[in-house]
Amino acid sequence: MASDFIPIAHLDDLPPGSCKSIETNDLGIALINLDGQIFALDNTCPHAGGPLGEGSIEGEYVVCPWHGWKFHIPTGVCQKNPTPSLNVPCYEVRIVEKSIQVSLPTQPS
Ligand code: FES
Numbered sequence: 001m002a003s004d005f006i007p008i009a010h011l012d013d014l015p016p017g018s019c020k021s022i023e024t025n026d027l028g029i030a031l032i033n034l035d036g037q038i039f040a041l042d043n044t045c046p047h048a049g050g051p052l053g054e055g056s057i058e059g060e061y062v063v064c065p066w067h068g069w070k071f072h073i074p075t076g077v078c079q080k081n082p083t084p085s086l087n088v089p090c091y092e093v094r095i096v097e098k099s100i101q102v103s104l105p106t107q108p109s
Pocket of ligand 1: 045046048050064066068069
């Protein structure tokens with residue numbers, strides 16, 4: 001599937017150890033700075049729709065703010081039950097002159 005990189009945040013607004021929710025192109029993104037490396041996961045928790053970007057970071061996991069499910073930040077794998085339907089999609093990230101850009105799937109036409 002083709003994709004485009006879209007600027008969604010500035011690197012200075014996402015210090016190491018932080019995360020935030022971003023809405024762009026009708027898609028929610030959980031943007032996470034894990035020890036200086038930026039990751040973008042789908043923002044919607046597969047349990048009941050909690051906003052992962054408003055959660056907390058524990059080691060390599062983001063913790064959903066609603067009921068505490070944990071997802072591996074680099075892979076999106078659900079720690080509680082690592083089945084494909086409970087993992088969250090991850091999006092490719094690149095940094096261009098401190099602009100955080102995320103590769104989002106192209107909408108089908
Ligand atoms: S909605 Fe995320 S753990 Fe329940």
